Amino acid sequence: MLDLLAYDFMQRSLLAAAMVGGLCSVIGVFVVLRGLAFVGAGTSHAAFAGVTLGYLMGWPPLLLAIVFGLATVWITGWVEERGRMKLDVSIGILYTTTMALGILFIGLMKTYNAEVYGYLFGSVLSVTPDELQTIAALSILVLGLLLLFAKELYFIAFDQEMAEASGVPARQIFFLLLTLVALTVVVSLKTVGAILVFAMILIPASTAYQLTHSLAALTLYSATIGILTAVTGVLISALWDVPSGPAIVLLATTVFFISVFFSPKRVRRPRLAHSH
């Protein structure tokens, strides 16, 4: 295994996995607490449609992924705010529409393009130095903004109306959160793929949720679980020659079920249903 670590590509993959794992799991805390899980899924498929359009037209795929991702979250946020439609309905419609567009764009390509499928299923072992730089820059941007607005983000996740009433610019913070979710999805697209990025956002935070009653600890646990499962998943992938995305996600899922089983919350709640 030590031989493996000597390779440049392996070092790059592990670094990319650690960054994406950390980023997804930290934003995941806010996604899980604010109830935006489905938004993450919808955004990743929209971003993939952007990638396919990029390859079809010869435009920069990541740029279009950002445009598609942002358009999706902003429309979703706007619709929710207006109260016109339930969030799961609007995101469901956008989710399937953008996926249809993605499939259409792939169909319109004259030749088979393996790189496009890399964005769908993830290919962390083929991350280039340039891509690593992009991942690092976007990760620093997103984590920096999360840190800067952490207290407001926690407050709107707990109770958005209460936050607004007590003088926090809650609407703007909500749209910031949606924007950061979209950016995170785009950062992670190449590494874990459109299908699995959502799991990277959801699972570590949900695992940590089982283990603590404190917001600060929740974030710390989630980040730790996210980074460790991503790095270990890449090592498993390289050692046993299995695809990296599924290796990371299945490992994270295993940790999740273990945490559910040993959750202190589970132990204290068996009779809750009868308490009233």
Next chain:
Amino acid sequence: MSDPREPIIRFDHASFGFPELIALKDISLDIYEGEFVGVIGPNGSGKTTLCRAVLGLLAPVEGHLHIFDCACDELRCHHRAKIGYLPQKGVVDRNFPVTVLETVMMGRYGALGLFKRPGRKDQNIALEALTQVGMESHKDNALGQLSGGQQQRVFIARALAQEPKVLILDEPTTGLDITAQHNVIELVQHLHDELKLTVLLITHDINMIRSQVDRLVLLKTRLFAAGPPGEVLKPEILHQVYGKDLVITEKDLVIVEDYHHHH
């Protein structure tokens, strides 16, 4: 109505809602510093709308609303921080990972503004607020593990951590057992006396608050009556609003009797 004091909240022929669906119509009402005002009225009478308006979450579609001498649509975030708010009891996710102290600290966030982190001073204010509601020994407990009454106290502490001038409570006793209901009302009365807060308390439970408040405001889309409880709780006024016969007993308690039900 000729009060020499300046009102801190002034509704001047204000209407709220949408032009096609008015929730509150033509409200004129002055609320003075240090008053304890109870807001009553049947379901859908606009009580919560009144509350949201004072919080600066709703601008009037007609007329004017002034809070702290500032037109409501110009209300800035730091003004809002001067109004502590206990929302109608929603469902608190019992597993939401937040401690009591973390919950109360949220009350500091609006006043702190963006980019500033809560420091020692904020923590002391939050701890003081917890002491005021008698929950300081629970500061490290998970919010979800507390009883309904205890959670209400923590949320009141969060409102107090804003160091507000006005405290608005939207049905604070709903869903609590009778002892917890009394305790919450007593606490509010105590905070009003001790901290000289202006209190707006919205409730269905007229009996519970009638002896505590300075004034009652009776709403049913319009302002039906505003004044000392004795003036507002008259059978003919209550009959108009609730559409039922209400009996005032010797002890001056109001009992709702549904005649259609009995006859």
